[in-house]
Amino acid sequence: MRQRNKKQTLTEQLIRQITGYIRKNRLKSGDPLPTESEMVKRFKVSRVALREAFCYLKGLGLIVSRRGSCLRVANPGVAEVIEGVISRICLPEANIVNELFELRRTLELGCIADAVENASDDDLRAIEAARLEFERLASEEELNPRLLDEAEVTFHHALFLPADCRILGVVIAALREFFNLKVTQPQDALWYSRDKLKQLCEEHRKIAEAFLAHSPEAAFSAVRKHLNRKTYSQPAALQTEAGGNS
Numbered sequence: 001m002r003q004r005n006k007k008q009t010l011t012e013q014l015i016r017q018i019t020g021y022i023r024k025n026r027l028k029s030g031d032p033l034p035t036e037s038e039m040v041k042r043f044k045v046s047r048v049a050l051r052e053a054f055c056y057l058k059g060l061g062l063i064v065s066r067r068g069s070c071l072r073v074a075n076p077g078v079a080e081v082i083e084g085v086i087s088r089i090c091l092p093e094a095n096i097v098n099e100l101f102e103l104r105r106t107l108e109l110g111c112i113a114d115a116v117e118n119a120s121d122d123d124l125r126a127i128e129a130a131r132l133e134f135e136r137l138a139s140e141e142e143l144n145p146r147l148l149d150e151a152e153v154t155f156h157h158a159l160f161l162p163a164d165c166r167i168l169g170v171v172i173a174a175l176r177e178f179f180n181l182k183v184t185q186p187q188d189a190l191w192y193s194r195d196k197l198k199q200l201c202e203e204h205r206k207i208a209e210a211f212l213a214h215s216p217e218a219a220f221s222a223v224r225k226h227l228n229r230k231t232y233s234q235p236a237a238l239q240t241e242a243g244g245n246s
Contacts, residue, residue, distance in 0.1 A: 014050060036051075107165060111163035111165045115211075116210065138200070143192060206226075
């Protein structure tokens with residue numbers, strides 16, 4: 001098991017203490033936080049450790065600072081917080097990638113009805129174009145896993161763009177980043193076997209047909225089958241490669 005370093009643990013502890021202070025004192029958006037000197041004494045930590053915690057909290061959109069002014073409580077939306085969290089994840093850790101897939105699965109199933117009902121003719125054309133591009137790449141004699149990865153994410157982006165769910169967009173963007181970082185190795189053949197590609201193309205077709213028929217029920221059923229955990233589980237070789245020494 002990989003051990004966590006003390007610096008990371010202290011940073012997390014400080015983040016909990018600072019956010020706990022905000023809750024306990026019922027601070028609202030725009031309210032000032034104690035000075036750095038006051039918090040060093042309150043939490044009994046160094047300025048370096050405190051500033052690292054501030055860096056994370058700023059990145060998450062929970063606090064803000066302006067030159068010549070003290071730190072203040074921000075008022076972030078849920079999407080901003082999730083985006084900040086995901087942007088700090090060290091991809092492509094296998095367990096984190098699986099969690100992102102599961103989060104995307106939950107969000108997509110929840111958004112599917114809105115996506116189908118809101119889809120315009122332009123949206124439907126984009127979905128069909130993305131589906132056909134994946135099918136074209138899947139039929140090539142020499143497969144390009146990186147392009148297939150990109151085409152799969154593009155298809156899902158086209159499907160759920162009409163739902164206008166920003167949080168889902170953040171998750172899909174994170175998965176796109178994972179695919180960009182995933183090193184193309186011989187084991188990628190395990191990720192996209194010919195049988196799996198045939199299955200994915202058929203599932204894409206059924207989803208696109210449900211959108212064209214304006215049927216949220218059919219689309220939900222097709223997406224649920226498409227996002228089956230077995231469909232997106234990583235082969236053992238990829239999990240070993242992504243997980244590193246654990």
